[in-house]
Amino acid sequence: MTTGDTESTNAETSTTSADDSTSTSAETGSGGDATPRVLPVPDLSLVVLVGATGSGKSTFARKHFKPTEVISSDFCRGLVADDENDQSASRDAFDVLHYIAGKRLAAGRLTVVDATSVQQESRRQLIALAREHDVLPVAIVLDLPEDVCAERNAARPDRAGMPRHVIARHRRELRRSLRGLEREGFRKVHILRSVAEVEAARIVPEKRYNDLRHLTGPFDIIGDIHGCRSELDTLLAKLGYRDGAHPDGRTAVFVGDLVDRGPDSPGVLRRVMGMVASGNALCVPGNHENKLGRWLKGRQVQHTHGLAETIEQFEREDAADPRFREQAREFIEGLVSHYVLDEGRLVVCHAGLPEKYHGRTSGRVRSHALYGDTTGETDEFGLPVRYPWAEDYRGRAAVVYGHTPVPTASWLNNTICLDTGAVFGGKLTALRWPERELVDVPAEQVWYEPTRPLATEAPGGHQGRPLDLADVHGRRVVETRQMGRVAVREENAAAALEVMSRFAVDPRLLAYLPPTMAPTATSQEAGYLEYPAEAFAQYRADGVGRVVCEEKHMGSRAVALVCRDADAARTRFGVEGATGATGALHTRTGRPFFDDPRVTEEVLERLRTAISGAGLWEELETDWLLLDGELMPWSLKASGLLRKQYAAVGAASGAVFPGATAALEAATARGVDLGGLLERQRERAEAATAFTDAYRRYCWTTDGLEGVRFAPFQILAGQGRSLAAVPHDAQLAWLDRLVAADTATGSGLLQTTRRIVVDTADEQSVRVGTDWWLELTAAGGEGMVVKPLDALVRDGKGRLVQPGIKVRGREYLRIIYGPEYTREDQLTRLRGRTLGHKRSLALREYALGLEALDRLAEGEPLWRVHEAVFAVLALESEPVDPRL
Known part of the structure; x- marks a missing residue:
């Protein structure tokens, strides 16, 4: 038997076939006991139950198939007409049935149609549906005697009035069809001819040979x-x-x-x-x-x-x-x-x-x-x-x-x-x-001269073509290994698309965006909004025994993709020439860090030299590395913010407070009772001066790369391997070697990240970590980031633990929350800040970042890597207090 959708080899058309067998059950007597019948049904197929009304198709379906696998014409008739026996609704009912069946088949699910299907036209539509979705149509025929069907209908209140001639007509149409079911296109036909045979039948799922x-x-x-x-x-x-x-x-x-x-x-x-x-x-x-x-x-x-x-x-x-x-x-x-x-x-x-x-x-x-x-x-x-x-x-x-x-x-x-x-x-x-x-x-020789020169017909490179709009448009759900499904709202995706399409680096080089970082829980320590004790306590509660406290550099987050040479960039990432000869250096939103690509190349060359000097190309068996770090000074990328916001506040306070304070001092000298107004103005002036001093610590003049510093704090990935889960002590050891190699060349680009390891269960160790933070911040440092030493960690319930918690210094927070935030009334108000959304966002972005690195290391196509990268950028547009 050959039909329009059969395959051409016997392996896929015979009764012992691989992909598409046909099997007609042998006929048995119409009564008495029956030998147990095994009915093989392919695990992905469209099963059509064929039989006159009253033949027991619905009972058979309930016995042998899951309720969700069965689509009944009666049920669909009830959906559209509120009456399963309203034959005038049959056309609409079958439209619904075919629609549901099509959706199930498209999803790769076994589907069973419970309808009489005794007419060839109704079966033709179902066979066409199976062919449309490239599955096998299977017929299970319940060819029971007319008296049995009539008796069963009479026992059903909703069909007690079913005319006998309807059953007779169904039987005639069925008998005319039996010999032609295979020719119609059914690839398996099972015929059951007695009640005993129906009751003895057993459905056996048949795995596809492919x-x-x-x-x-x-x-x-x-x-x-x-x-x-x-x-x-x-x-x-x-x-x-x-x-x-x-x-x-x-x-x-x-x-x-x-x-x-x-x-x-x-x-x-x-x-x-x-x-x-x-x-x-x-x-x-x-x-x-x-x-x-x-x-x-x-x-x-x-x-x-x-x-x-x-x-x-x-x-x-x-x-x-x-x-x-x-x-x-x-x-x-x-x-x-x-x-x-x-x-x-x-x-x-x-x-x-x-x-x-x-x-x-x-x-x-x-x-x-x-x-x-x-x-x-x-x-x-x-x-x-x-x-x-x-x-x-x-x-x-x-x-x-x-x-x-x-x-x-x-x-x-x-x-x-x-x-x-x-x-x-x-x-x-x-x-x-x-x-x-x-x-x-x-080849040992040319054995056969080709008609056409040996050349590819499609664009080369494992990356494929850049992102398609359909890959990122609308609401997205990204499946991650570390956190399951992460949803991206449509409006957030639109905002990310605007940034990525207009400002981002070459998408082939945009392999990772760093996640936002969760702040520590609000402190009740007098005079402080953030304090190390809460960070240590949180990790202790999460079951994290050892943490590393890393100095927080006040700069701009930067991701560096460094290829060993132009050939490596071309081979692995498909770029060459002006598009990014040896890598990329971009911000946490994917924008090029420097407007001049020559400056970018100079930074990459210094990083490449340090990697070579440290021996990491050979040790990590890679010809490219992805690094996460901080580029300083802050003013290098935040000059507009400094001019429009911070410097403006400092200039205004410098212009106003001296005159106001002098006038109040003169009034006090004349004996005017100002009710503490002078002291408040002096406090405000001191706070404004402290604000100016705070942001100026992170600003200095640069000339080209003179004065520029890059503090790497993690090697994220290399050829065939994500390194994000490597413990931080091993990571920092690699980075120390990088800095040493850079120093040996006299480059001066790389800067060490100071750190200390703390045991969260040891009070003395916690005290040492706290004192270290106090020393850092007293000397003008921004603060520290506390991380689990083992990097990728889960708590006792299997939930992902925060990869890092930032604890910012008292004076640095003055830049964030304003000059007078340390006033007790201000601190009281700020202590009511809500951190839940920010923490959730940090974990979701972290999981997406890890997913992007895994896909990158495994050589997955560009669109798969970018699915996760784009989602990180999209989540950044969620409404969260930017000061957190």
């Missing part, structure tokens, strides 16, 4: 071989395989096109068939296997594109092993169009597969997996122009494929093509999964 999510690898996925047996042997040996097996239990996965064009297609088939038979390999078919399979079955096919050479090789093989031809035919017929592996994280096929086809079963899916899609045009060589589906791919599963030769395998939107033209004199390439490492061997 669903191998339980296999988690590790895998070695090998690109198009095309008869290059010697290169295959060399590559397998390089991957560590011995006699077709890997000592570490790895599994080889072949993406198809094993045959044609090359010198030994039978040899390649023998090797792959043996590995598959022994359980050491998986294989999906390529279009060349599909064509060879048809020739092996005696079909008429054109002997083109290398098939003629394969036929000659098979004819020579026949003399040595007459059985091989039949073995090869059976092997090719048994191949499944694609596999979903590693808990759904990996899809392997021959020509690529959009996300909507993953795990689906239809001729359309098989065709795309074998041949891909074309634009309908031909190029100058007369070959079809392939549709660049990978440019639009946004799926979570990595898709590994071949089919279209490219000079070098590279990631594009979480897809990678491994056909690197071995038969054309290129390379035979494999991908190690989950390591995402490429391994290749060169």
Whole structure:
């Protein structure tokens, strides 16, 4: 049986099929006891219950399927008409039924339709729905005697008046349909002919042959071989395989096109068939296997594109092993169009597969997996122009494929093509999964001259094209590993889009935005709004024993992406020339820190030199590093804020208070009773002077990079690894080496971050930490940041703990809250500040930042990294007191 959506190999159309079997149950007697019947139903399919009214379809559905899996026409009729028996509402009811079924199938869920479905037209619509969503339609027919149906209807109050002729008509329509259900397109047909048989039936979920999510690898996925047996042997040996097996239990996965064009297609088939038979390999078919399979079955096919050479090789093989031809035919017929592996994280096929086809079963899916899609045009060589589906791919599963030769395998939107033209004199390439490492061997010679020069048809680089508006527009929900789902409101996304689209650095270099930082709980200490005791107490309550207190630098948060050289920037991030030759230096909102890119490059060069001097390129096995730090002075980036806000306050107070104080002093000298007004004015003048002194400590003149300081406090990520969870003592040791290397060159750019480790359960240790903070702030320091020494920490309930709590100094807070904030009445008011939203925001942004780093390190496509980065920027527009 062949229908419009069947796949072309026996493996996917027969009763022992892989993707789309057809099975008609044998007929049994209409009465008496029945042998228990097993009804296999594919785990993703559209099940249509077929039977006259009263045949027991609803009872059968309730017994064998979940309530959420069943869509009843009666229920839908009740939804639109408040009466399940109102036949005049049937058209609208079935519109609702088809809509709900379509949504479930699109989501990949088993769906059962409970309706009579005895008429071919009603079944035709359901079969079309199954084809639309590339799932198998299955018919379960309850062909019970008319008397049984009539008796059951009579027992139901809502159907007691059902005319007997309606049941008779349903029975006639059903009997006319039985022989043609397969021809209509049902891929499995189960017919139950008696009450006993219905009661004895048992539904057994049937796993799709392409669903191998339980296999988690590790895998070695090998690109198009095309008869290059010697290169295959060399590559397998390089991957560590011995006699077709890997000592570490790895599994080889072949993406198809094993045959044609090359010198030994039978040899390649023998090797792959043996590995598959022994359980050491998986294989999906390529279009060349599909064509060879048809020739092996005696079909008429054109002997083109290398098939003629394969036929000659098979004819020579026949003399040595007459059985091989039949073995090869059976092997090719048994191949499944694609596999979903590693808990759904990996899809392997021959020509690529959009996300909507993953795990689906239809001729359309098989065709795309074998041949891909074309634009309908031909190029100058007369070959079809392939549709660049990978440019639009946004799926979570990595898709590994071949089919279209490219000079070098590279990631594009979480897809990678491994056909690197071995038969054309290129390379035979494999991908190690989950390591995402490429391994290749060169071709021994050009075995077959290509019609078209070996060149990629799509933009290269694993990053793919930059962000699409659809990736960030509207309300978003980002799935994070550390905090689950984090929601972004539509209005916040719009604000972030404005900033990122107009002001941000090249998106390929914007891999991370630092989170906001939570302030410590409000202190009740006399004269203080913030004090270390509350930070230590909070971490102690969270079960954090040891914390590191780091000096808080008064500057501007800066993220530095430093590539080892221009080649590393081009290879890893796809940038070159003026767009950012060796990295980026940006603010916490993604804007370039310096307007002049030459200044940025000079900073990156000094950082690169320090990294080399510290030996971190080799130690961390990377050719790029992402650093988080503070760039000083504050005035370097906040000059506008200084002029318009802080300096203006200082200038006004300097102009007003001396005259006012002098006038009040003169009045007092004349004996005027001012009621303490003079003292209040003097206090206000002192507070204004303290305010000016406070912000001036963080401002100094710079000339180019002269006077500029960068204090790194964390190395965030490198090639293949997020470093954000590395304990802070190890982090600071790396950074000390960086600063020492920078100092040795005389650069003077890098500045050490002073710190002290505190045991939150030890009163003496807490006292030492508090005294250290008092010394820092008394000397004009901004304060400190208290962090869990182990970096990424969870509390006793499994909740994420704040990554850092800032404890700002008394005088620094004067800049934030105003010159007179230390007055007792002001402190009393400020102690009522609400911190919950700020703390929640800090944790959400932290989780998003970690997610961005994980995705970056794992080599995920740009849009996936930016999904988390963009969400951090969007959350920054939430309404939170900016002084916190």
